[in-house]
Amino acid sequence: MNTDFIKGVVVPIITCIDKDEMIDEAKMREQVDYVIDGGVSGILAYGSNGEFYMIEEDEMERGLKIMVDQAAGRVPVYFGIGAISTKKCVRLAKMAVANGAASVSILQPMFLKPTFDELFTHFKTIADAIPDTPVLLYNNPGRVGYGMTAKLVTKLAHEVPNIVGMKDTSGDITQLQEFIRQNRDVDFKVFGGKDTLLYASMCHGAVGGVCTAANFMPELITDIYNKFVAGDINGSLEAQFKLNPVRLSMDPASFPVAAKDMANLRGRDIGDPYTPSLPTPEGPVLDNIKKAMKDAGLID
Secondary structure, three states, rough: OOOOOEEEEEOOOOOOOOOOOEOOHHHHHHHHHHHHHHHOOOOOOOOOOHOOOHOHHHHHHHHHHHHHHHHHHOEEEEEOOOOHHHHHHHHHHHHHHHOOOOOOEEEOOOOOOOOOHHHHHHHHHHHHOOOOOOOOEEEOHHHHOOOOOHHHHHHHHHHHOOOOEEEEEOHHHHHHHHHHOHHHHHEEEEOOOOOHHHHHHHHOOOOEEEEEHHHHHHHHHHHHHHHHHHHHHHHHHHHHHHHHHHHOOOOOOOOOHEEEEEHHHOOOOOOOOOOOOOOOOOOOOHHHHHHHHHHHHOOO
């Protein structure tokens, strides 16, 4: 199974919607071109910042077809799965593969408190349903309420042939390092999931990052990766330092609206988030975002 494409800066692409909260095809195609032109190595449809939790299955399928068509093989399109039930996750995985997804990424089930065996069976069942497709795990304890252990990840990486990597958004560098260390014998590929830790993640062996910032400042986040792989370690660190204030300015805003706010501030005309989320109102939070973007040279 070829996994060479699993690397670089992958963008969890924002889902562009119209006033009726349906995917806006024209804007979605423009966003695909924008991030590819900005240098990303892949597109993740329906990651956390893609608001997957808001979108019906038929609309997900329509959007995926649009993204795959517009990407036209220039970069791989990954498909994010965040459903709770194993049955629904299997259905989504099969749909994604049928519509051209190069890989699927599976978030641990929200709301539940599953045991080790329940989680192992969940991930294995989904992966087994698409045996010829690379599968990534997605560890996001901040949103789910619990994390994946290195023991679980190692068992999955060694016993399920097409579970070939993961995205780790724990923000815990020791945890990320253990995911890499314990599975390097099977070429398990780990993406960092924190934009502010892309440089640090790569120092510990990550193959890249799944980075929200690529939606609105792809030139800054890809600069960190490109300089690192070119051997310009100091330049990569300085690029990380340039990006961090902008990325950190997002945190006081309501999740996940800041990515769309910042894209719109750059003139992208992305549209609004799904309700009940609303664009960040005028005030100190938006002022701080604007200041950080101006200081980084992203807006005038």
